Amino acid sequence: MSDLSVDTLKHKSSLLRVDGRTKKRNAAEARFKAYGFSAIIVALFALVILLTSVLGNGLSAYKQTFINLSIALPEDQLDKSGVRDLDVMKKVTTIGYAKLLNAAMAQTVEAAGIETELSEKELGGLISKEAAATVRDMVLSDPALVGTTIEVPLLMTGRVDGFFKGRVTMESAALDSNTSPEELAVAQALADQGVVYTGFNWGFLTMPDASDQRPEAAGLGVAFLGSLYMMIVVLVLALPIGVAASIYLEEFAPKNRWTDVIEVNISNLAAVPSIVYGILGLAIFINFMEFNQSSPLVGGLVLTLMTLPTIIISTRAALKSVPPSIRDAALGVGASKMQSVFHHVLPLAAPGILTGTIIGLAQALGETAPLLLIGMVAFVREYPAAYSEDAGLFGEAATALPVQVFNWTQRADPGFVERASGAIIALLVFLLIMNAIAIYLRRKFERRW
Amino acid sequence: MMNQMTAVDRKTSTMQDTKISARDVQVYYGENHAIKDVDVDIADKTVTAFIGPSGCGKSTFLRCINRMNDTIDICRVTGNITIDGEDIYDARVDPVQLRAKVGMVFQKPNPFPKSIYDNVAYGPKIHGLARNKAELDEIVEKALRRGAIWDEVKDRLDAPGTGLSGGQQQRLCIARAVATEPEVLLMDEPCSALDPIATAQVEELIDDLRQRYSVVIVTHSMQQAARVSQKTAFFHLGNLVEFGDTDKIFTNPEDPRTESYISGRIG
């Protein structure tokens, strides 16, 4: 080896001139950095495409078409007894109210001076089928309304709503068996007079699901509550259990066969398809423990079991990456192992733990398959209470946001397509709110030493 | 200067009780037999210096005394070490309690990634040495002063301990160790990154600690060993070659290896 030749060569080289080898290495460096940057771009690009399609399809779900309808509530049809006896008044079903609405609609069209060939029933068909129930509920809760004429904002049908959002056109309506250009023309005329209008759709966020005939009335209220309850269960159980298990395995457990078994076991649980957790949940929590079916409690427990491996794996990786000198330092001043872990190692591992939690919760929040087997993929219209005497904590039937997405993407009426995307937006916002807290905490803990 | 110091020391070093006693200690790192048949008695209220070439096992033996070796998976210790007559490897002994009693300054400074204040306050807090914030402040200040770093950091107690210079970190770790008032203090090359002044201050601290506690110090500086210690142990290739009064070791060593080392012939 000729040291001299190497360093005479070096002595000649100028720092301002990059030599050949360095050039090559710098090119490699630039390439490497470019790979990294393109990786980010690829990921963000995919995100943008996905979000654009979701937002493009779903934002319209947050607007809805309403009509301000004045409805006469004749006593002879609504309360034959005349004494406002609720039991008697209840005998009039929504079918009876629908007739009143048809009449009111015809009246309104006539009052607006719109010429049309359509029958009263067909005109009534422009209003959502939900409207009859809305009016009936109003009357039953305030019997004094009988005999008066009220003016209420009511939902228009999905087809009319689609027309004002551009989803339905006169051409498509001509082919559509559920609407017709004539009906849409009437709707347009009413809109021109301001009787029909489009406004923000609070109902989408608060109302329960609706059947296939009323896409315009379907909302996320029940799903929100269900997801919220389940996430509470998951957070309260999965995070502490996951972190505790990781601490035990990483810091305390003797390194032997048995802990190897647990370790392999946990990574294997991560690979178990989520529906299998549903099978487990049905067998253990519903059949054996006799918890309520379709309940957020069972859903939350199942999702907890499903999320645990993710949290444990990431927490263990984070604990592993804390340098041993920190542990030594703590033990050296007389801290117990437990104290060194809780006071020093855990805070340093917090970013990794929070990342695992974010990803685990994201997974749990978006999961449908396991809920299928425990009865939460369902049509539920009653708002679940967090606690009730009969059903206990989180024991009343509920759905969840991803379930609503899943359900709506299966519905026949095209009006549900925008609602499914709207529900995805809601789900992502829900997720972002949850993550924002975790991300804030993570940034607080992040530090290089 | 060296002669002057040791002269003073000699006077104060009277016969003391045995604080730590090791018998037939063996340490293995996996296959590697790092400490062989070490027998030694370390007296109370004394400074004992461990010297020897790099890699001879000084740190390893030091870490046996407060059972820090427990944390290294592949490390195995056999034999018998007692403190105040109690076997520290007894199953009933809580290593935590042991380590609260036997403090340690590590060879590589390892401040917590926390503020300077919290670094020092941590020990007193977990041992409940302060009744209130004011007392804690006092303990921290006193420890930092003893660590000879108070003046440099008093204005930035909230700054991270990891942002200090090498020597500052080392002194911070010394302050952290003395803040808990241990009965035995193990110091692994505490002055390696310190300038002469700071070194002198730390040596003063050691001398001060000796009034009440037992101090074991690993050092590569013969001068330092001679200055601060009353007893010296010379390790070589895992063996405790010679142990005795510092004066004796440095002036009249028995073992030829000790002599070679001191006169600078083996490494």
Add this chain to the structure above:
Amino acid sequence: MMNQMTAVDRKTSTMQDTKISARDVQVYYGENHAIKDVDVDIADKTVTAFIGPSGCGKSTFLRCINRMNDTIDICRVTGNITIDGEDIYDARVDPVQLRAKVGMVFQKPNPFPKSIYDNVAYGPKIHGLARNKAELDEIVEKALRRGAIWDEVKDRLDAPGTGLSGGQQQRLCIARAVATEPEVLLMDEPCSALDPIATAQVEELIDDLRQRYSVVIVTHSMQQAARVSQKTAFFHLGNLVEFGDTDKIFTNPEDPRTESYISGRIG
């Protein structure tokens, strides 16, 4: 011994070209002004020692010379540093090439979590200094020998570098740095964890390196500075207080602060 060495040195220390030249260098850590108005010329084929109390900015200034400070977010450097007349903070300068030319041994030993062999072979590999495995083996062995650690590790080159004793790690890091044959070698307290013999070997290495390269060494040991260096710079509170021939600084310092430090009065 000290006088004898410096006598020899003096003979060999003839007038050299300036290798590194710093003008008006300021370094800030956030608000903290750590280096103030430093002007210095470091000659080629010379050993320059930086001395000064702990925390005075020696490491900081050293890290400026190979732009390692770039890696600390809050660190800001102004002024002008040239090597062979070329401004190293020039936009055209590639810090990578600079660091290949200006090697560094850090204050805290930081071996990679790799085998001992790979720790040393790493630099030569990335710089393409070996054409084949045999050459690489040769380079590694030579570097480990120069780092005075070959005998201790030759049987366990595959063992992890992190499982070495403190002093061994330090020597491993020295071996790692010299393996790439830098033109300038910056050593931050390279002997702090070494016993006298190992220290002597490293000092021999430094003296050897000086034949061809420029070496800058931070040390807390005046004796060491006096033994190995031809020039000495004394830093205090971020200022370069005095810079000159080592003999002169130690025998006849101009600045009162230098004198106080050398005689052990300020820290």
Add this chain to the structure above:
Amino acid sequence: ATSAAARDNVQVAGSSTVLPYAAIVAESFGENFDFPTPVVESGGSSAGLKRFCEGVGENTIDIANASRAIKESEMEACAAAGVTDIIEVRIGYDGIVFASDIDGNGFAFTPEDWYKAVAAEHFIDGELVPNSFTNWNEVNPDFPDQPIQAFIPGTKHGTREVFEEKVLLAGCEEGGFLQAMLDAGVDEDTAEGKCMAVRTDGLSVDVDGDYTETLARIDADANGIGVFGLAFYENNTDKLQVATMSGVVPTTDSIAAGDYPVSRPLYFYIKAAHIGVIPGVKEFAEFFVSDDMAGPDGPLAEYGLVSDPQLPDVQATVADEVTLTN
């Protein structure tokens, strides 16, 4: 966390085909009665019946929807778990239609066309050879020159069974292919199996999802022809054009009259032991099959259900709680 008092809402699970009808009924039931709206789960006929047969008690469902009749083996499993009294209720029929993109070519199929287009193997000259047709005009010269791309229900769907038996097997028979095989000495089971085996070379694609997936696949591939439920088609007449089968246009009327051949019955099953225990079970079932709901002019028919011509018998079954006997 378990409840002592009885569950107060009816729980229904099962077929995703029946789900929309059950949801319409449940919604109306909740609006007009003093009972809470029943919970209607989807998940498939089989999963629903399995939950149904899990046992008796409030942690089991009350009603199972199914797009096929309960099987003998399932009845046995039910009985083994203590579910012995089961009321079978047929709510109507589900029409199965063939439809293509609204902007594409129209088709008038016979079962034989489908047999020729999607069978795995054809029996030609006494030999079974792989289906070589790739274009519709090879199947039938009257058809346009359009590549065969069929989206048929996957093997998990009950519709697939109907498709195989009422279209493929019927077509195989009509065209005389079955007879040819039998004449060549192939035994009947094998021959029928061959008639119903679907090609796997990608020209016929199994859809494991539901009709929205089929619709999306046709959206992505305008040559596609898919199998849909009548109700689904009727809600998407602006995107799909329906094909006739043997000259008959599928409508609720043509199916109810028996003119259109491809349809299947829909059921739900009531756990008799829950009547009187879980409030509202019987009321819900009666409301379901009432003329207001399931009649030919009711909302279910409006949505696409083929109303059961024997509805009065069904109503009587529910009213009298007539259980199945095995």
Add this chain to the structure above:
Amino acid sequence: MLSTPLIVILCLSIAGWFIAKSRALQVSGGDQRKLASLPKQHALNTALSTALPPLALMIAWLVGMRVASESTGSPTLFHIVTIGLAVAGLALSVLRISPDFRARTASERWVMALLIFASTVAILTTVGIVFSMLFETRNFFSQYDWRDFFFSSTWSPNFRGDSDLGILPLLWGTLYISFIALAFAVPVGMFAAIYLSEYAGPRMRAVAKPAIEILAGIPTIVYGLFALITVGPFLRDYFASPMGFGQSASSVMTAGLVMGIMLIPFVSSLSDDIINAVPQSMRDGSLGLGATKSETIRQVVVPAALPGIVGAILLAASRAIGETMIVVLGAGAAARLSLNPFEAMTTVTVKIVSQLTGDTDFASPETLVAFALGLTLFVITLALNVLALYIVRKYREQYE
């Protein structure tokens, strides 16, 4: 209802905290330095001593009642027993408080019990999964020959019975799709992680990392539709058909790529945290030798972070194996053994879901096969995990 005693016990436990704390200060005469353990530790010990034994008893009781399939037992007596236990725990632990009492050790023993309990949850889950599938799997194999299940290369269930239920094509599809997904997600995720932790400025990091994490939260149905409507036709028109790989829009490639996108954050976010935790001194050591940043990353930082990164990749692989919706919509439902990545195939998981949610008789092999598939997949992933652990161990031994 167990909630009444539960609330009582929690209240007792909280009360215990405060009682013990003041009692500890009292026995020390107001000077905590006289205590062997901190008042806080006494408090913790008492709180845990009060709450944990009755809680454990409650769980045992709950499970016991189910096993005995009794729904009531004797609740009032049981309530008295549990509350009694809590009171006893409170009293005993408060009585033990003295200056010498090592409450820290005692409380840590309780905490340790909790930690161990937490880590057994994973084991219990596994046992639960195996048992909830074992029974039906046995039923399946009593109706269907195991040799056909494991060795047949045809999958074709049938309503009339007489189905071919060979697992091989499903396994092949699972491996193929997961492989493509990981071949996409691992490099992209790793490079993204490296860029975020080593190159990106704090602002970009603050934005990009959470943004990428959104990918993990988008419901898989969105990915599925994206595969079906956008990626599938694109791949068919620009790759498969020009290159003569066939005409299918649903393909292994489509599903693999789209699944890969979903998996990016699994690799990138976890790896980023782990890479970030590698001490700066390692980087300094390498940079100081004149290594470029990328050399430092490839040869020092990533190897140092390897064990954690492997964990992240295993997690991504697990997700890939368990995914349904993307495969259904992206790769189709046809079980096929083929090497052509542009052909439709399907996975074990998809078939578990479809057979379980289908219309076949629930007691027939066509439905029961779902359980056999689930159990087989469980055993196979277990074997793969054992292998992974073995490899990681072997590789890691060089370092630590």
